[in-house]
Amino acid sequence: MNKHAIFHITTAPYAYAKDKDTLSLRVRTAKNDMREVKVHYKCRYDWQNPFKEKTMKLFAQTDLFDFYEADVQIEKNRYRYYFEFIDREGNQLYLDERGLQEELIEGPEIPGFQYAYIGEADVYEECKWMQEAVVYQIFPDRFCNGDQSNDPENILAWGEPVTTESMFGGDIQGIIDKLDYLQDLGIDLIYLTPIFKSTSNHKYNTADYYDIDPHFGSVELVKELVKKCHERGIKIIFDAVFNHSGDDFFAFKDLLENQEKSKYKDWYFPEGYPVSTEKVNYYTFANDVSVMPKLNTANPDVKEYFLKVGEYWVKEVGIDGWRLDVCDEVDHEFWRAFRKTIKSVNKEAVIVGEIQHEAVSFLSGDQLDSIMNYPFKWALVDFFAKRKIDEKEFNNLVTMNRVNYMRSITRQLWNLFGSHDTARFLYECDGKVDRMKLAMVFQFCFEGVPYIYYGDEVGMTGGHDPFNRACMIWNEDEQNKDLLQLYKKLIAIRKENKELIYGDYKPLYLEDNVIVFERNDGENSMIIAINNNEEDYVVNKLFKKKTIDLISEEPVSLNK
Amino acid sequence: MNKHAIFHITTAPYAYAKDKDTLSLRVRTAKNDMREVKVHYKCRYDWQNPFKEKTMKLFAQTDLFDFYEADVQIEKNRYRYYFEFIDREGNQLYLDERGLQEELIEGPEIPGFQYAYIGEADVYEECKWMQEAVVYQIFPDRFCNGDQSNDPENILAWGEPVTTESMFGGDIQGIIDKLDYLQDLGIDLIYLTPIFKSTSNHKYNTADYYDIDPHFGSVELVKELVKKCHERGIKIIFDAVFNHSGDDFFAFKDLLENQEKSKYKDWYFPEGYPVSTEKVNYYTFANDVSVMPKLNTANPDVKEYFLKVGEYWVKEVGIDGWRLDVCDEVDHEFWRAFRKTIKSVNKEAVIVGEIQHEAVSFLSGDQLDSIMNYPFKWALVDFFAKRKIDEKEFNNLVTMNRVNYMRSITRQLWNLFGSHDTARFLYECDGKVDRMKLAMVFQFCFEGVPYIYYGDEVGMTGGHDPFNRACMIWNEDEQNKDLLQLYKKLIAIRKENKELIYGDYKPLYLEDNVIVFERNDGENSMIIAINNNEEDYVVNKLFKKKTIDLISEEPVSLNK
Ligand SMILES: [Ca+2]
Ligand SMILES: [Ca+2]
Structure with missing residues (x-):
């Protein structure tokens, strides 16, 4: 048995309250080392009864490790537990607070791990609506110019080459005008980069957190936007630039x-x-x-000022949450208070950090609901767009990404392809639309929230800032209709098949740049096969289920 | 290289702000696997300069793992970093956010770990006075009866056998009367079990959190006690029974x-x-x-009520902090608010949880300063008192205990021998005072705060509740003077040799139930040798330094 690989701690994501009556436990072992992993558990005050036991389920596998998971419940939620491992050669070890044990100390003295109590105030409440959503990011100056009367001076003609300084006149009215388009596309949540008063085109240098930039519109017009979004079942969040x-x-x-x-x-x-x-x-x-x-957010006056800003737009204007700019350079203390403030106004509002890296210290339940999941993006760029890593390394990266967090958080991560801060995905693909399509299939069939950066859906491309911020292509002759259709199809498939949201991710086949994986939520199962090669590929493994080509919608056989 | 053993996360104790300008980093490897471990680091916005590098120091070793540590500093505290490992066969690997790499992706794209910013509001401020303190726990009904006029009815004579229900008349005046004794002993901090109005002898069932039990005294008398403690340089904390x-x-x-x-x-x-x-x-x-x-501490009214209680005694009566009863069954949210409340009244006040197990989720800086460190106690019971584990397993247990937490927290852990909730240490030793003496030497020479449960210092014994709560022996003929002298000596040695507080703990020799370890703070070093056998033992390893027998104060040779 590989003792060095075995890992457990009593904090998220290895031990956390799934809800007020359920403790979710994880343990890590070496890959393919174990025949069986069990958790033994009981009330920490129970000195009479034996421990209950539950076989843990293998739910994730990286190149080095296996991850096992089990949910357990006992009356009053005061847990004492330990793990039992039986490896493939039949060797047995136990893991408790004192480490690995060959023999268990029997009786009341077992120094088990303790999750002493699930405090109701500590339970992280997942956000189901966001788990089921598709996000659409809009950079307002470049999305649609709906009102020429508010245009800045010296704007460029729509579609002209962009520079760092250029303005194009896009505005709130433009977004309102395009809500039919967005509803037809099928997205559920709009994230707007900043719209508060500011001199720049990106507006990340805020002059007034309580006013809308006059080139974009007014507070009244924004209220209308929010109302019209809500009428269509679309939620909308703003960008909090509090760093x-x-x-x-x-x-x-x-x-x-x-x-x-x-x-x-x-x-x-x-x-x-x-x-x-x-x-x-x-x-x-x-x-x-x-x-x-x-x-200086450690200054109580600053803290109070910006908590009030956060509260105002949720309470008075009805936005559905905030995206937090440079979130990881603002203190945890501030975000803890921010969460309390926002959730006390609207429990369903969401808080999503711009953190481009692993973010466990922000995503353990007391601060954010989600982040912009750049590690996901870079894995897709390297595998699908650039083809510089193989299917095993790719699977490894996306798996490490999903085991970093509590399950509910993993389902809420914004699995983006790109944003105003990175080159567009199609640019990373060197314009090869077929590569992007394969990545899209993965994005919509993986755990986490699919995310569209405005224009990606019609085939827009562009390198780093400012080229990733070009004007939205509204001329239908210039749009890639094929790509747009696939986006609509994938959105529809995801909405109709909840296993793509709640199911386990289980790779079935990883060879030769081909990935076949299952999403299974216990009720329904879907198997997705992605051939990341130019040539056809025959999967030398039997899949008995009916298979269709997602792109052509034709039946297809994966077997010889 | 053992890849499965290598571990790092971007949260405490693997990455934390030591102060507002210093990031403390740790990484774990397999035991004896590495020749060198380095951290490479630079500003996350620095795209021009190469990474700085620093060799990490091996600071702890368990049966399976080595733990390396380094403190790093850069301007503005926005860190990007990765690790480099060279094993004893010369193999080289790098660890970044994407896992172990054979070759490093050069250039600005290195997907290093990020500690994006040290927010001033997040910095855990260590408590130096507690790191340097020796704690003394008093169970008031059994310590000293200083005022017979307030005695409960039907008290037993001092020293009679105890039952669960018995009362002996000990009180606040009794503690005041014995402050000279405590000052002479050399302790710095008194922890009183509850003294608020309550029907029981232990008073963990509180009737009134704002009143002192009439059998113990009055609020005025408690103010006098606090004042007289402070005059002697002794701090005093109360028991918060908020569960x-x-x-x-x-x-x-x-x-x-x-x-x-x-x-x-x-x-x-x-x-x-x-x-x-x-x-x-x-x-x-x-x-x-x-x-x-x-x-129900999730109820805002309850939360507010008890935060006010916590505040009142610190602010109005001047106590130096709180010990938190059944701390781990009260929610983290409550303790976060409690910390803010208490520290805003007195930054130097301490918050110490009764958590009998690993407590990372409470000790990451936003809640407690310390816990009653029972895992330490059980390791000492098993090695010194019962001799049922060997020196390697013992070293393993105390080492795992010290690497669980940030360094400042480890130095603040209350390393107790026992309390009103466990059998006394001498009882665990089956009355063998020599075993207890060896354990005492270890306790006073290890990282963390030595802790005396009233009466242990004069040789009191007793099994589980109620026998661990017998009346303090004040009759000098019945006191074990030898033990008392050793306590005084160890307290004095600890105060005179700060390396016992701030030095690294480094085992030098672990064989045959003998432990030799060094405490070295960079300026001074002390080597402590403990022979946990009945017979003399010759350490077959050279120690060039002058050695004395701590018990006899005679010079002694550890070498043949
Ligand atoms: Ca306009
Ligand atoms: Ca009395």
């Missing part, structure tokens, strides 16, 4: 004006006086971005 | 009286009406302890 403000935000302006005497000097991190936007002698987003001075 | 109240607490009395109509019914967990203390049809501490109905 930094714009340099024209009232507090930073006051600092520039009054310097050491400003009562807002502790809202920022001045490195010396006089604070100057030319010298950039203050902490900013990234490196010396003068228009984005970093906010 | 449950007494059945005579006003809220539960109201529930009993008004049943469904009680406005306090959601303060508890009634399982049916009428709620009855005879049927015990409500959730209690442990199993059906009718006088201890469990409180």
